[in-house]
Each structure stands twice: as C-alpha cells, then as structure tokens.
Amino acid sequence: MTAKQLNKDTDKQTGENKKRKELKALGFIIVVLFPVLSIFAIGGYGLIIWLIQAFGGVIPH
Amino acid sequence: MKWFKNLWQTLNKPAKYLTLGSISLTAFIMGVIFWGGFNTAIQATNTEEFCIGCHSMESKPYQELQKTVHWSNHSGVRATCPDCHVPHSWGRKIARKMEASSDVWGWFFKTVNTDEKFESKRLEMASREWGRFDRDDSLACKNCHNYDSMKWEDMSKLAQKQMKRAAEKDQSCVDCHKGIAHILPDMGTARAPELIAEVGTGPSKFDAGQDYFTALTKPLFFSSNGDVEAGTLNVATKVKVLESKDNRVKVAINGWRKKMGAGRVIYLEFGINMLTAQLTKDAARAEGVINGFEEKEDDMTGLKWQRVETELWTDAEYLITEQQPLWDYARDTFRSSCSVCHTQPDEAHFDANTWPGMFQGMIAFVNMDQDTQALVQKYLQQHSSTFVKEKH
Numbered sequence: 346m347t348a349k350q351l352n353k354d355t356d357k358q359t360g361e362n363k364k365r366k367e368l369k370a371l372g373f374i375i376v377v378l379f380p381v382l383s384i385f386a387i388g389g390y391g392l393i394i395w396l397i398q399a400f401g402g403v404i405p406h
Numbered sequence: 407m408k409w410f411k412n413l414w415q416t417l418n419k420p421a422k423y424l425t426l427g428s429i430s431l432t433a434f435i436m437g438v439i440f441w442g443g444f445n446t447a448i449q450a451t452n453t454e455e456f457c458i459g460c461h462s463m464e465s466k467p468y469q470e471l472q473k474t475v476h477w478s479n480h481s482g483v484r485a486t487c488p489d490c491h492v493p494h495s496w497g498r499k500i501a502r503k504m505e506a507s508s509d510v511w512g513w514f515f516k517t518v519n520t521d522e523k524f525e526s527k528r529l530e531m532a533s534r535e536w537g538r539f540d541r542d543d544s545l546a547c548k549n550c551h552n553y554d555s556m557k558w559e560d561m562s563k564l565a566q567k568q569m570k571r572a573a574e575k576d577q578s579c580v581d582c583h584k585g586i587a588h589i590l591p592d593m594g595t596a597r598a599p600e601l602i603a604e605v606g607t608g609p610s611k612f613d614a615g616q617d618y619f620t621a622l623t624k625p626l627f628f629s630s631n632g633d634v635e636a637g638t639l640n641v642a643t644k645v646k647v648l649e650s651k652d653n654r655v656k657v658a659i660n661g662w663r664k665k666m667g668a669g670r671v672i673y674l675e676f677g678i679n680m681l682t683a684q685l686t687k688d689a690a691r692a693e694g695v696i697n698g699f700e701e702k703e704d705d706m707t708g709l710k711w712q713r714v715e716t717e718l719w720t721d722a723e724y725l726i727t728e729q730q731p732l733w734d735y736a737r738d739t740f741r742s743s744c745s746v747c748h749t750q751p752d753e754a755h756f757d758a759n760t761w762p763g764m765f766q767g768m769i770a771f772v773n774m775d776q777d778t779q780a781l782v783q784k785y786l787q788q789h790s791s792t793f794v795k796e797k798h
Contacts, residue, residue: 363422363423367416367421367422367424369413369416370413370416370417371421371424375433375436379436379440380436383440383444388500391497391501391502391503394498395501398501
C-alpha cells in the first residue's frame, strides 16, 4: 500500500465521519431544537397575552 | 459540553457533504410537518371529546348543557364547549390554552372531582368565566349572535325594549343572560367573594379603643369562646373594639332601638331604619346585655325609641379600618347592577326609610348575594336624602 493510497483512505474515513456529523446536526436542529424553541416561543406569546389580560389590559380582537 | 462544541463546530461551517438543496428541502418539509402537527394538536384540544375527557367536565357542565337551548333547538345548530369557552382568534386561543395549565393542575390535584367539591367551587369558577365574557363584551356569544340580525317584531314588548337598549351600547350578553348554559351558582348563600377581594379581610391585630367596620354580616357571641350566638352584626357597621382574646374580639355597639317587643333590633340613629345589629330574643332579654339610655318619641310613627349600647363578641375577621372602600364597592355594584335594566335613581332621590322598600322590590331581578344586598341597601340609605343635604 503506498502512502498516497493510505492518505486517500483516511480522507474517505474523515469524510464519512464528517457527513454523519452534518446529518446528525441537521437532524437535531430540525427535529428537536427548532420545534422545541417554536413551542416555547408560542407558549411565551400566549403567556404574555394572558398576563396582559390578567392585569386588566385590553387586547384588540 | 464537548458534544455541544462538536455540534457548534459542524453548524458554524458551510456544509461540505450535504447539499444546499437537501438541507433546504428537509427544513421546508419539517416546517410544514411541525406547523401542521402543532395546529392539529391544538385543534384536538379544542374538541368537545377532549373537554369532557375529564370526569368533572362530563358529569356536571356537559350534562347541564344538554338541558338548554344551546344543546338542541328548532334550527339544529348547537354550541360545543370550545365555541363559548375558547376564543376564536389565534393569539387569544393560545393564551387561553396557556391559562388551561391551571385546569391541568386542578385535574392533577383533584380540585373538583366530586359533586360537593364542584358545587363549592361553582361560584368561583363561574365568576372567572363571567370575567372572561365581560372582558370582551361577550365576544364568544357574538361570534354567532348579532344585534343587527335580531328580529325585533318577534320579541315581546319588554324584550324589545331591553334588547334595543343593549344593542345601542353593544352590551355584553352575560350582563343579563347568566346561567343560560349551565346551572347558576347559588348566589344567595355565598359570602360575597368579590367584595372581600376588594376590601380585604381586615387586620390580624386589633387596637383596643379603635373603631372598625364590618365587611360582612357577622355573628355575635356572648363570650370569647362560647358557641351560643347572641345575634348578627350588619355589614358596614361601625364598632369599637374593646379587647381581643383567642380568635374573637369584644366590640361595643351603639345605636337606637324601638321600644316594642323585645327591642332586639338595633338601628343606627333615632327614627331611621338602618340596621346595625339584630340580637336574638334571649340576648335582648338577658340582664346586662343591652344597656338602655334616654328615650325619644318619633312624631311620624308615635313609637318610642331608646338609645342603647351593648358589648358582645365577634370573630376577629372581616373587620376593616375604613368604611370608604365598602361604599365604593357598593356604589359600583349599585350602578352596574341597576343600570343593566334601567336608569338607576340618584342615591339622594329617596330618604333612608324609603330605600329598603324600593331596593327589596328590585332585588329579585339581579344576582346579588346576601352580604352584598345588605351592603348596597345600607349604602343607599347612608347616601340618601336623609344624610345628603342637596335634595330633590
């Protein structure tokens, strides 16, 4: 096995590794992180309206 | 932490192997799935099946609804729970869903899981719901009902008159139509929760020799620890606290009584029928409970009145330091309750002895618990032409 071939193999290996990392990151973000953040954001929005109303504020319909 | 660092390193650089196309496509698809899923889930909590999934909702409000016109009627349109109890606009709906977290709490801790618990909290829950309707002028009703679409000719003369007046002001429907879909809470026996919320329950420590005012109608006792009642002390009455012991205070009550029968009713002033306290017959006859002083004859009725003083015990609660908050609450209640149906007369339009008859004649038309009734009546008497000099 020449040195060049060896290099190519490790390149391929790190490449596979990198691809898996990217996929994992993408999966984490769109399946877990952003949905959770969205739900918190919507919940927070609801909470703010609730609090404004609780303290007697009027929300236009 | 290392995991997070790795993740950040990957995210912080342009993707080397994933194409921009695949990333944006998956993001787009996930966005659609999330938003669709989220709204589907919200929608699922907005169905009647979901509402009556809890036993307490199924066994009480749902059963009560089935006896009303909102359940079945000649047009075949019916209202479901969320039609009236969840706002229809998106933002408010989300806010209401957040509020419902307290319902989950109540479900978890079994707040209203039995008939008795439900009934004892009915007024509180109904008041909260009325508050919601008040806040947006009964928008929940007006999602279906519309003043402009009402056919006046089909209404009775009285209904027309009331409805047209309401339409002019775009009045909130539940101002009058309380208890149309569920059983009305028993207002007559409840102890004025809204009044107490406004004026408070009073101090925990009392200064001897200081004047206090009753925030509710209170029981009177012969001693600091006995159970024998000596009568009742009317709301908004001024008493002087003499001493505190255990959970009771001894109060001095001054007033006038009519010299007839046992003379067990004590009034505020000579010749004026404003209730201060009503003693039991036993208390009124007992030696040394009521101390009588000078007597005067009322020319109007020919009755003899006697100035009296008595000292009795009452629970050390609902005695507040100022009278004005009571009058403020009574004035607001008088104005809002009475103006629902007619222009309310000025307080000073009648004198202190005419108001009780007037007031009692109208009381059947409004929902007012007994404490609030007594308070409003006393407010009217106190601000009648008898005491307020700019007369009619």
